[in-house]
Amino acid sequence: MNKKIFALMSILVIASIAITACGGAAPTGAPAAGGNSVEVFSWWTGGGEAAGLEAMIKVFNAEYPDVEFVNAAVAGGAGTNARAVLATRLQAGDPPDSWQGHAGQELIGTYVAGGQIEPLNDLYEAQGWLEVMPETLIPLISDNGNIYSVPVNIHRANVLWYNPTVLADNGVEVPATMDEWFAAMDTLKAAGVTPLAVGEQWTKLHLLETVLLGTLGADAYNGLWDGTTDWASADVTAALENYAKALTYANSDSASLSWQDAAQLVINGDAAFNVMGDWAEGYFRELGKAPNTDYGWAATPGSGGVFQFLSDSFVLAVGAPDPEAATAWLTVAGSKAGQEAFNPVKGSICARTDCDKSLFGVYLQSAMDDWASNVVVGSLTHGVVANDSWKTEIDTALGLFVADSNVDTFQSALVAACASSGPCK
Ligand code: GAL
Numbered sequence: 001m002n003k004k005i006f007a008l009m010s011i012l013v014i015a016s017i018a019i020t021a022c023g024g025a026a027p028t029g030a031p032a033a034g035g036n037s038v039e040v041f042s043w044w045t046g047g048g049e050a051a052g053l054e055a056m057i058k059v060f061n062a063e064y065p066d067v068e069f070v071n072a073a074v075a076g077g078a079g080t081n082a083r084a085v086l087a088t089r090l091q092a093g094d095p096p097d098s099w100q101g102h103a104g105q106e107l108i109g110t111y112v113a114g115g116q117i118e119p120l121n122d123l124y125e126a127q128g129w130l131e132v133m134p135e136t137l138i139p140l141i142s143d144n145g146n147i148y149s150v151p152v153n154i155h156r157a158n159v160l161w162y163n164p165t166v167l168a169d170n171g172v173e174v175p176a177t178m179d180e181w182f183a184a185m186d187t188l189k190a191a192g193v194t195p196l197a198v199g200e201q202w203t204k205l206h207l208l209e210t211v212l213l214g215t216l217g218a219d220a221y222n223g224l225w226d227g228t229t230d231w232a233s234a235d236v237t238a239a240l241e242n243y244a245k246a247l248t249y250a251n252s253d254s255a256s257l258s259w260q261d262a263a264q265l266v267i268n269g270d271a272a273f274n275v276m277g278d279w280a281e282g283y284f285r286e287l288g289k290a291p292n293t294d295y296g297w298a299a300t301p302g303s304g305g306v307f308q309f310l311s312d313s314f315v316l317a318v319g320a321p322d323p324e325a326a327t328a329w330l331t332v333a334g335s336k337a338g339q340e341a342f343n344p345v346k347g348s349i350c351a352r353t354d355c356d357k358s359l360f361g362v363y364l365q366s367a368m369d370d371w372a373s374n375v376v377v378g379s380l381t382h383g384v385v386a387n388d389s390w391k392t393e394i395d396t397a398l399g400l401f402v403a404d405s406n407v408d409t410f411q412s413a414l415v416a417a418c419a420s421s422g423p424c425k
Contacts, residue, residue, distance in 0.1 A: 048283030052346030102383025109387030214302025227423030282347025
């Protein structure tokens with residue numbers, strides 16, 4: 001990291017604060033004098049996740065030995081707990097300096113819309129990030145010409161993880177279509193094997209988005225989010241019926257399992273399949289498991305050739321207690337060294353396009369190839385395609401569906417959610 005650029009950025013940040021203050025438009029909770037520490041908020045505490053963060057913190061500590069890193073991570077996969085805690089803090093005018101926010105509607109529709117994060121255009125310019133971040137990502141973190149976050153990775157949501165031994169022992173091939181998947185799961189069920197490992201509610205939402213994609217195809221899936229696919233259509237009914245059917249193959253204790261617990265059922269040979277983002281690979285590797293032997297992977301049924309993505313990114317809070325230290329953190333998060341340390345451990349590929357491929361394992365190398373060649377669509381569960389209020393409505397409808405399995409009621413609730421919070425307004 002070039003310390004001169006950091007010094008310059010610090011001056012720019014301080015200058016912009018001074019200008020804001022002079023203009024009388026000081027953000028709520030105006031920055032206090034820098035305490036030379038940065039509080040970074042995320043939900044990376046669990047298996048596979050904390051290790052990735054730690055690897056990036058190590059780079060940060062080496063680059064900025066005088067700045068204390070305060071790890072304010074709150075446990076709970078997909079940020080279900082952390083985001084509630086963050087919302088409370090933001091409401092109370094007590095923001096962490098920087099937090100994890102998904103590129104896409106989560107960022108734009110929540111934090112930008114709420115005036116809670118600062119534009120980072122100057123940092124992008126100083127670091128030359130526009131040359132190394134994917135062009136397709138920039139619009140998902142921008143509003144009105146301002147860029148609002150620093151993406152650290154690209155994750156894939158539509159991955160079907162499987163236990164190769166369990167499949168081989170039962171004469172089951174890796175399924176490519178929904179029908180093949182159901183046939184495979186019938187065979188496994190008849191043999192007394194749990195076909196599908198599922199966890200707590202957000203993992204069911206994750207499963208739902210992959211079944212919508214796998215049943216509808218990429219174009220119609222995209223149309224759900226821009227209003228060109230009718231949520232009331234027979235195709236969506238078929239997708240929801242597939243989803244209802246998929247859930248019949250799941251373990252009965254799903255509600256009490258974290259995503260790691262569910263993934264572990266597959267690794268331990270207690271279940272055959274698990275649909276989860278590729279942070280699961282970071283977890284498998286942390287457990288010392290070997291790719292292609294202990295676990296295998298494929299695109300979720302029906303979604304071959306499509307990469308359903310999400311991107312973790314970090315932001316600068318309006319009213320950050322220490323904007324200089326926060327800028328230092330963001331500088332590392334966007335750097336080649338930071339991303340090369342973080343991603344091979346986290347189970348994601350770099351957001352940057354210039355990372356050294358040889359640092360990554362065989363799964364992530366295949367993800368890089370797919371990211372470069374597949375049709376790319378966005379994830380619902382992880383913030384890309386729908387704003388928070390729409391996602392919450394979908395999640396509420398899902399909660400009821402999990403309890404009553406009524407596809408008609410579920411579909412009507414999804415139609416209503418698009419009408420109240422989505423593009424069907
Ligand atoms: C996602 C996040 C991933 C991973 C996952 C499970 O929302 O983008 O990085 O942390 O949740 O916790």
